[in-house]
Amino acid sequence: MSLIFEKEIADIEKRISELSDSKKTKKQKDELKSLKSKVKRVTKKVYSNLSPWDTVQIARHIDRPLLRDFIKGMCSEFLELHGDRREGDDKAMIGGFATIEGQRCMLIGMVKGHTVEEKVESNFGMPNPEGYRKALRLMQLAEKYDLPIVCVIDTPAAYPGQEAEERGQSEAIARNLTEMATLEVPIIVVVTGEGGSGGALGIAVGDVIMMLRYAVYSVIPPEGCAAILWRDANKAPQAADALKITSDSLMELGIIDEIIDEPAGGAHRDPEAAIASTQEAIVRHLKSLKRRKIKRLVDQRYNKFAQMGRFKHPRS
Amino acid sequence: MGWFTRSSKNKDNDGSQDLFVVCKSCKAHIFKEEVQNNLKVCPKCNHHDRLTYKERLDLIVDHDSFREFNQHISTTDPLEFVDGKGPYAEKAKVAKAKTGLNESIVTGSGNINGIRVVLGIMDFRFLGGSLASGTGEKILLAAEHALRMKRPLILFSASGGARMHEGIVSLMQMAKTCAGIARLNKAKIPYISVLTDPTFGGVSASYATVGDINIAEPGAMIGFAGRRVIEQTIKQKLPADFQTSEYLLEHGFLDAIIERKDMKDYLHNVLLYCSRKKA
Numbered sequence: 001m002s003l004i005f006e007k008e009i010a011d012i013e014k015r016i017s018e019l020s021d022s023k024k025t026k027k028q029k030d031e032l033k034s035l036k037s038k039v040k041r042v043t044k045k046v047y048s049n050l051s052p053w054d055t056v057q058i059a060r061h062i063d064r065p066l067l068r069d070f071i072k073g074m075c076s077e078f079l080e081l082h083g084d085r086r087e088g089d090d091k092a093m094i095g096g097f098a099t100i101e102g103q104r105c106m107l108i109g110m111v112k113g114h115t116v117e118e119k120v121e122s123n124f125g126m127p128n129p130e131g132y133r134k135a136l137r138l139m140q141l142a143e144k145y146d147l148p149i150v151c152v153i154d155t156p157a158a159y160p161g162q163e164a165e166e167r168g169q170s171e172a173i174a175r176n177l178t179e180m181a182t183l184e185v186p187i188i189v190v191v192t193g194e195g196g197s198g199g200a201l202g203i204a205v206g207d208v209i210m211m212l213r214y215a216v217y218s219v220i221p222p223e224g225c226a227a228i229l230w231r232d233a234n235k236a237p238q239a240a241d242a243l244k245i246t247s248d249s250l251m252e253l254g255i256i257d258e259i260i261d262e263p264a265g266g267a268h269r270d271p272e273a274a275i276a277s278t279q280e281a282i283v284r285h286l287k288s289l290k291r292r293k294i295k296r297l298v299d300q301r302y303n304k305f306a307q308m309g310r311f312k313h314p315r316s
Numbered sequence: 317m318g319w320f321t322r323s324s325k326n327k328d329n330d331g332s333q334d335l336f337v338v339c340k341s342c343k344a345h346i347f348k349e350e351v352q353n354n355l356k357v358c359p360k361c362n363h364h365d366r367l368t369y370k371e372r373l374d375l376i377v378d379h380d381s382f383r384e385f386n387q388h389i390s391t392t393d394p395l396e397f398v399d400g401k402g403p404y405a406e407k408a409k410v411a412k413a414k415t416g417l418n419e420s421i422v423t424g425s426g427n428i429n430g431i432r433v434v435l436g437i438m439d440f441r442f443l444g445g446s447l448a449s450g451t452g453e454k455i456l457l458a459a460e461h462a463l464r465m466k467r468p469l470i471l472f473s474a475s476g477g478a479r480m481h482e483g484i485v486s487l488m489q490m491a492k493t494c495a496g497i498a499r500l501n502k503a504k505i506p507y508i509s510v511l512t513d514p515t516f517g518g519v520s521a522s523y524a525t526v527g528d529i530n531i532a533e534p535g536a537m538i539g540f541a542g543r544r545v546i547e548q549t550i551k552q553k554l555p556a557d558f559q560t561s562e563y564l565l566e567h568g569f570l571d572a573i574i575e576r577k578d579m580k581d582y583l584h585n586v587l588l589y590c591s592r593k594k595a
Contacts, residue, residue: 158521160541160549165559166567169540170520177494178526182502197487198478198521198540205491219478219487219518224545229480230400243483244395253394255484305495306456308488309449310394313386 003057009046009265012039043265050214053237055246056222058214059193060156063268065275067094067109067152070192073275074100074282078107081141084133087167092123092159093131093203095138098150100279103286106142108135108203109152112193125194126159129172132202136176139183148186148286151203156221158199173202180205181305182298186289188282190260191215192267207301208285209255211247212274213262217255218245255308339363341535355576364533364576366513368415369422369439372472376580377426377435385425386457389450390418397481404481407443415441419450420475423458425467429584431591434462436471440514446479447518452489455523459496459507468506468587473524477517490522497523506590508583511538511561511570529571529586532561533579 002010012035019032050058058064071078080096083089095108112118112125135151142149158169180187180203187206195204195217211217220228222240227233244250247259260274260281267274289297337348342361351358355375356365367375373382390412397404412418420442426435436458438445455471462469478486500507509527511520513536521540524530532538539559547554557563564570574582 158540160546162546162550162552162554162558165539165541165546168525168567168569170538171525171569173521173540174490174494174523174525177491177522178498178501181491181495181498198490198518201487201490202521205495217484219483220480225480232400235400239399242395242397242399243480245484250484253485255488302495302499305488305492308492309452309485310392310482311389311450311453312392313389313453 001062003054003061005046005050005054005057006265009039009043012042040264043269047265051237052216052240052243052246052249053222055214056216056236056240058266058268059216061266061268062114063271064193065267065271066112066114066193067154068111069271070109070152070275070278071098071107073272074098074279075107076100076102081138082134084130084137086133087128087130090123090128090131090134091121092125092155093127093135095135097147100150100286101283103148103283105148105150105286106138107150107152108138110155110203112154123159125155126157127155127199127202128159128161128164129167129169132158132169132172132176135203136172136179139176139180139187143183143185146185148188148289149183149206150282150286151187151189151206153189153191153195153200153204153217154193154215155196155199156194157196158202173198176202177205181302184294184298186286186292186294186297187301188285188289190278190282191217191256192278196221205301205305207289207297207304208257210258210260210281210285211250211256212260212267212278213247214266215247216240216245217247217250218243357576362534362575364513364535366440366474368441369417369437372437372512373422373426373435375576376437376472376583377428378430381427382435383425384422385461386423386454388418389454391448391450391482393481394449394485395481395483397483399481407481411441411443415439417442419454420445420447420479421451421454423454425461425465428470428580428587431468431584431587432465433468433470433587434458434465436469438472438474438519440474440476443479443481445473445475445519446477446486447475447489447493447522448479448482448486449489451479452486452492455489455493456496459493459500462505462507463499463503466503466505468508468590469500470508470510470583471523471527472510472512473515473519474512475515475517475519475524477519487518490518493523494526497526506587508586508590510579510583512536514538516540516542525569528590530569531572531574531582532564532570533576534561534573536561538564 098107189206341363
């Protein structure tokens, strides 16, 4: 699937794949060669002029690597641990013991799907309260066993449903925010796709917060913001602009610590490369956080969030 | 918008439009004075109208005991946000002029029947009581003050949620305020959350629902997602009492529903149990 702003790239890619499939004349070989260098140039050009709304489309791209792809690509072992011990086992939020380049950790994250069946099974990546409670159970287990925590964020939102409200969606998220603030193990957060508001933040309080280059992280989806503040959901591109939701903006605002680069043309063109850079960043931080004194790390985590915000009147 | 509005039927200029109000819940016409004297609670159906921070403060703290702090903290418009109706900076200016406040919460220290506490009271009139940089900072400083002074913290919520105009910075205030609460928990300092109408989104999904004791006023609307969003998602009608405080009590997320007239004494009684220095 190609996105609207990628049309120029897609047209060249199509011609390349046509040429690659058949026996080639000398002339066609030359054409192929020049097309391959052209596609690189054009991709670079298109991707250096992305609007925030374009980036939203990339973050939601159906071929973008998802949590299960990251686990398959990064982990030599993943022992999934199910259930919140209260209500059930949320398929939109999973977690378990994981080993990444020999580093043992607790890996937690939201599941989306590539196919319709996968999407339905994972509730389109929208966790219910039991998902957040499962995540907290696993994080507390990690604290007990002194394992660092890695949270992988990719969700449009916490599920807005009747039963989600009845089982305390608010409280489940709020509890995680409160408990994660003082958990005595390192917490690494990576936003890989959509960082959808409180639903994302519910497992995103950490010592290191990273974003993939074309991930987005927002207080509200641009469509929702446009419907409220512009009274027109079609003004989503303007809302995406105003909300400052791209990795560059979040870096400037001091919300995230690092941007993980994506291959030319986005993670959906080369998932393996995107997963490899993510793995490199996670392992680097796992190794470095391991050496830190935990009491100091927890104090620094508090200060990190205490300093978030811009207001008149300096902290005394 | 309050539950009570001027009756549209009394538009003849005999002055009667200032005498009567119509209850938004039961539609009864009631003398304005009667409602005011009844703490803005409808004498016919017990509907609790929204209060300004000042009205709330006068009901909760002992006379002349409140000392506000950090009142000058206000927004700086971190995103330079402009929407379909204009710049956020302008909206904030209007809200400030309308309410006389610099942010959506007032914080300070005061006495509740002689017990010194740290208080935060949100005011829905200030941009829908939304949570943004200034709000988050004031709450965190209040929590830190409670921690330092070893005094209970009580937060009264009234909010539509995180303020969109400060984008991701508003979202982070949820984590920031909860970090403050977490430190109180570790130090065993009491934190009581009082949820008033309405408490939604980023406020209900942060400090408002993690009190040691969560209490609410009758009929307050409390939830994570708005009713319309949920109905559009599940394509079903929701129960009439959905997201009322009575509904939340039923589902186990509130310790008690307390009427406005009893709130101060109730808080005092609870504080006698959670203060570690028992009387």
